[in-house]
Amino acid sequence: MRNAPLGFFDSGVGGLTVVRAAQRLLPHEDIVYLGDTARVPYGSKSPETIRDFAAEDVRFLLSHHVKAIVIACNTATAHALPALRETFRVPILGVIEPGVEATLADPDTDRVGIIATRGTIRSHAYQHALAQRKTGLIIHAQSAPLLVPLIEEDWLDHAATTAALHTYLDPMVDKGIDALLLACTHYPLLVPTLEKFLPSDVRLIDSATTCAEHLKAELDRLDLLNDSEDRGKLQIHLTDLSEQFEMLARRFLAHPPGKIRRAIL
Amino acid sequence: MRNAPLGFFDSGVGGLTVVRAAQRLLPHEDIVYLGDTARVPYGSKSPETIRDFAAEDVRFLLSHHVKAIVIACNTATAHALPALRETFRVPILGVIEPGVEATLADPDTDRVGIIATRGTIRSHAYQHALAQRKTGLIIHAQSAPLLVPLIEEDWLDHAATTAALHTYLDPMVDKGIDALLLACTHYPLLVPTLEKFLPSDVRLIDSATTCAEHLKAELDRLDLLNDSEDRGKLQIHLTDLSEQFEMLARRFLAHPPGKIRRAIL
Structure with missing residues (x-):
């Protein structure tokens, strides 16, 4: 379990700034990232819609057997975190x-x-x-x-x-x-x-840096820190692929994102 | 058939500028407007995704028995118009x-x-x-x-x-x-x-004004102009409702939009 990947999701690619901060602090963790770029942005949408979208995002990450989930999105944390924690048993952390x-x-x-x-x-x-x-x-x-x-x-x-x-x-x-x-x-x-x-x-x-610090402390507390000595792998899934998103992913991560996959929710 | 409503769709509420221009030129037409605000904007998304979304938008409007459809969205016209015309038999007009x-x-x-x-x-x-x-x-x-x-x-x-x-x-x-x-x-x-x-x-x-002028000419050519003398009614459906969208709808239409409904695609 402790060597399972961490799941991160965001409405788009902005959450990769949190991934980048997490990679610095937790270099041995594997990460599965989901960006819901087909429906980005969440920020202007209603709380009910944001909660529905966030639940779909969590289900996608669970299908990748993640050990914990980070909502790398302020809007989704604000509107969906309590509801997600009620629905799902995996540890879920927000940025707030x-x-x-x-x-x-x-x-x-x-x-x-x-x-x-x-x-x-x-x-x-x-x-x-x-x-x-x-x-x-x-x-x-x-x-x-x-x-x-x-x-x-x-x-x-x-x-x-x-x-x-x-x-x-x-x-x-x-x-x-x-x-x-x-x-x-x-x-x-x-x-x-x-x-x-x-x-x-x-x-x-x-909030990207502070969230990564909190994540490290929580994984430690739950005894979920990866004990491998290999460099962790990052898998990026986006619900819509475009040149623009790939370019942004590079800038937000501050390094090339590797192969980006198309996710079907 | 000629007294059936016109269907308009856009990724969001921007297409209401086309509705506003159409209401000026064609005051007796009823209009059903669909704004896909849950997935706005289309402009940054991939052509395949835009075509899928546009086909869902058209199906929604057809379920409201529209006599013709206006794609009140430049991105959707650019990527989806030919595919939509192949798939559906209703007259479909774009803004380009x-x-x-x-x-x-x-x-x-x-x-x-x-x-x-x-x-x-x-x-x-x-x-x-x-x-x-x-x-x-x-x-x-x-x-x-x-x-x-x-x-x-x-x-x-x-x-x-x-x-x-x-x-x-x-x-x-x-x-x-x-x-x-x-x-x-x-x-x-x-x-x-x-x-x-x-x-x-x-x-x-x-492109809003020029599209409305073209629509009038096309309806005339196809013998589809509404012959009622009543003022046409406007029904607005959005896939996500928020204060922000209602405020924007008012500004884009330049008059109060009436009751806005939530659409499920």
Whole structure:
């Protein structure tokens, strides 16, 4: 069981930033990744639809005999995690709890900004989880729907991106924030741009890295760490294949993705 | 038969700009609209997947006994129209031919710009149709994937939109174009912005209006014009419902959409 693969799923290829972080921390784990690119994005869809899609994604990964599942998608974590945990017996981890915990790890954090897709912000999942853990916390939540398409275009230093960041971030920066939580798995690619854009005393929390750290701790706790000394293998399955997705997969993973397969859900 | 409704489909709600143009020209026609919002956008997906989705969309409309079908989506027209016409017997119209004919209606048009989603540009459907009709035509085709998300955000006058338009349009404007073909059903909302942005001698061709004109001519030719004197009714079905889609439907239609139903394909 401990040498079975880990399953990851996302609405598209953004979740590969979580895979990349996991590969660094857990180099011996085999990974099966499912990107539901035929129905990407989930962020603008309704909670019921997102729950239906996520259950299909989990079933696909279970058919690959995974030992645990990571929802490498903020929107799906926000809307589907509790329902999935009720339905399936495999351990299922989301990206929200780890990001929230990392944000509050510094006890001087009193004012937190969150940026994410519209679906994630509207779910109030981050706001709720933060407020539950620390009373009196000031939270500025901002949906930033243009950032995913801008990142997918690789317009990281484009004037359009700067203009969008001004609209999304100036109001919360003017009010003052101690940390900015990047609550979308696409956003790690924007970190260099954000480091230039934001005041230097704002801490950036990226949910891909924090999720991988949490995954390692959970596997250890459940005694599920792979004990092989070989380099883990990565299998990528997408519900729709296109040149665009292959190009994005390369950028999100930061290395060539190998053969990508078409998944039928 | 002539008093049966017209069927329209699109990957999302952008095709409502075509419905709006059709309602102006054909006020007595009943319309059944299907937006496949659970799987929007089609523009980044593969031709095979787009053809499968489009066939499901057509079957849904046929179950509503429509007399003719309009593919109110450039990507689906580009990849699926010939296959759909082979499979189904109902008259099926796309948005490409009408846009191409309107572009070349002015015989002095020698240099044409096209902007569209990546899927439409990559299909070469517009480039091919234009080149077939006029030898020696100079064509500048540019995929403009950020424009749909910018329009959906209603950032029509935002600095991010201007920055994106500079990247997409400056190269073709510098080389010189007589007409710019807006080959995406979202783009009619950007016409006022483009009129300010472009040199005044560039003609704008919007595929929603040209498609509605072509539809009227075709219905007349096939003796399928509705002879009722009542105002036509519009029924909107979406495969996923969300606040965001309802808000967009209102903007694209330019009037309240009435009750929107959830469609199961």
